[in-house]
Amino acid sequence: MPELVNSQQNISLIQNLTSNKKYYIQTYGCQMNVYDSELVATQLENSGYEKTDKIDKADAIFLNTCAIREKAEETVHNRLSNLHTLKKKNPKLILGVLGCMAQNLKNDLLESKPYVDVILGPDSYRRIPELIKSREQKNEYLVDTKLSKFEVYEDLYPSRSEGINAWISIMRGCDKFCTFCIVPFTRGRERSRSIESIVEETKKCVSEGFLEITLLGQNVNSYKTPNGTFPELLKSVASVKGVKRIRYTSPHPQDIDDDLLEVMRNHSNICNQIHLPLQAGSNRILKRMNRTYTKQQFLDLVNKIRKYMPECSLSTDVIVGFPGETDEEFSETLEVIDEVGFNSAFMFKYSSRPGTKAAEYSDQINEDEKQSRLEKLIKLQKNKTLIANKKLIGTVQEVIVEKESKKSSHQWAGRTMGNTWVIFDKTNESLKDNIKVIITDAQGITLFGQREN
Ligand code: 5AD
Numbered sequence: 001m002p003e004l005v006n007s008q009q010n011i012s013l014i015q016n017l018t019s020n021k022k023y024y025i026q027t028y029g030c031q032m033n034v035y036d037s038e039l040v041a042t043q044l045e046n047s048g049y050e051k052t053d054k055i056d057k058a059d060a061i062f063l064n065t066c067a068i069r070e071k072a073e074e075t076v077h078n079r080l081s082n083l084h085t086l087k088k089k090n091p092k093l094i095l096g097v098l099g100c101m102a103q104n105l106k107n108d109l110l111e112s113k114p115y116v117d118v119i120l121g122p123d124s125y126r127r128i129p130e131l132i133k134s135r136e137q138k139n140e141y142l143v144d145t146k147l148s149k150f151e152v153y154e155d156l157y158p159s160r161s162e163g164i165n166a167w168i169s170i171m172r173g174c175d176k177f178c179t180f181c182i183v184p185f186t187r188g189r190e191r192s193r194s195i196e197s198i199v200e201e202t203k204k205c206v207s208e209g210f211l212e213i214t215l216l217g218q219n220v221n222s223y224k225t226p227n228g229t230f231p232e233l234l235k236s237v238a239s240v241k242g243v244k245r246i247r248y249t250s251p252h253p254q255d256i257d258d259d260l261l262e263v264m265r266n267h268s269n270i271c272n273q274i275h276l277p278l279q280a281g282s283n284r285i286l287k288r289m290n291r292t293y294t295k296q297q298f299l300d301l302v303n304k305i306r307k308y309m310p311e312c313s314l315s316t317d318v319i320v321g322f323p324g325e326t327d328e329e330f331s332e333t334l335e336v337i338d339e340v341g342f343n344s345a346f347m348f349k350y351s352s353r354p355g356t357k358a359a360e361y362s363d364q365i366n367e368d369e370k371q372s373r374l375e376k377l378i379k380l381q382k383n384k385t386l387i388a389n390k391k392l393i394g395t396v397q398e399v400i401v402e403k404e405s406k407k408s409s410h411q412w413a414g415r416t417m418g419n420t421w422v423i424f425d426k427t428n429e430s431l432k433d434n435i436k437v438i439i440t441d442a443q444g445i446t447l448f449g450q451r452e453n
């Protein structure tokens with residue numbers, strides 16, 4: 001009996017055999033872009049393209065871009081200028097810009113980089129097969145940056161590369177409008193996928209060998225459907241057989257409630273880790289950022305989380321040099337960082353994003369001052385990370401064997417439930433084993449240990 005394949009697979013197989021065209025995708029920015037690139041890969045493979053890691057062998061090159069800070073945009077502009085050389089050598093090459101920068105800078109790109117063929121915003125990836133086909137036939141620009149109130153790509157399954165972790169997007173967009181942030185403009189309004197479709201995708205990931213699921217959303221815990229909100233979804237995903245670890249990112253502190261913490265506490269496969277973006281420690285700046293919480297409310301939330309889960313690992317995002325931030329207000333940020341003792345932090349200099357409210361504030365901080373504040377903050381946080389990691393010395397941690405250590409072929413590297421990397425000597429374990437490791441040392445941002453016998 002011949003094996004049955006569905007018609008979509010059939011078409012894709014035939015096209016693969018006949019066309020042999022190759023695509024290359026480079027992803028910039030957040031995890032949502034990683035997921036979106038996997039969705040784009042599925043679309044391209046359904047159009048008869050094969051993935052290549054060699055950019056000079058590609059018939060179509062896509063940059064999935066980020067607009068969160070000016071530097072991210074500069075990187076893409078430079079990359080596109082380099083790719084112009086490839087395009088001159090091969091005029092048939094399809095060059096595409098996808099994602100947030102495509103959404104945000106469509107006109108600028110059309111003007112400054114006329115050799116770009118395809119510009120697609122984050123809600124237009126369904127059109128890829130059709131656009132590729134028409135671009136192959138006619139040598140013209142294709143631009144689609146319409147934002148949708150509904151698109152969640154519920155029925156598209158991403159083409160994931162192998163590994164431990166599978167990203168699953170559960171909601172898209174953001175309605176919070178923090179005054180510094182371009183995301184509500186590039187990604188549009190909040191919308192959520194159904195619980196059933198997320199559970200189905202989780203099951204599929206488990207059957208493909210993924211051990212960890214990370215639920216993704218620009219504002220992940222604003223997740224809302226007629227059948228439930230984020231805690232209900234988390235419970236359903238945690239109940240899927242074979243899911244060893246569940247993480248989620250990025251939540252907004254405002255939407256972390258008792259129900260969510262209760263679900264986290266009650267499910268041993270939901271990691272005891274929360275990314276809790278602080279952004280700033282001064283009430284005046286938080287208000288100006290439209291973050292909707294005060295310093296005290298944030299600290300109270302940290303205490304509440306630690307009451308529910310004393311071992312919970314906390315990470316954060318901080319912006320220094322927001323318009324009008326005084327030395328004293330910056331010191332308040334340092335005080336909160338000192339008081340909370342986050343396990344890790346992503347720290348940024350404020351970057352003005354045209355179109356956002358904060359870009360219009362007249363009291364922008366100069367670059368040298370921002371740099372000096374960033375350095376102070378990084379110094380403090382480095383120390384805090386080391387203190388938090390040293391507290392783990394002597395404890396036994398569950399670790400999944402993820403890869404060989406970069407420094408030695410006799411050692412493995414894996415992450416704890418709290419998301420900290422641990423290096424340990426190889427014994428008789430294999431990749432993907434879930435083992436127990438006794439922590440013996442902490443250096444920089446890394447833990448060291450020995451397998452428990
Ligand atoms: N400048 C600097 N950092 C920013 N972020 C978002 N917008 C900006 C900006 N304009 C940071 C925030 C957010 C993280 C993803 O990026 O800290 O949580």
Ligand code: SF4
Pocket residue numbers: 174175176177178181182183184218219252
């Ligand atoms: Fe940006 Fe704020 Fe939305 Fe996060 S919550 S994506 S920082 S607007």
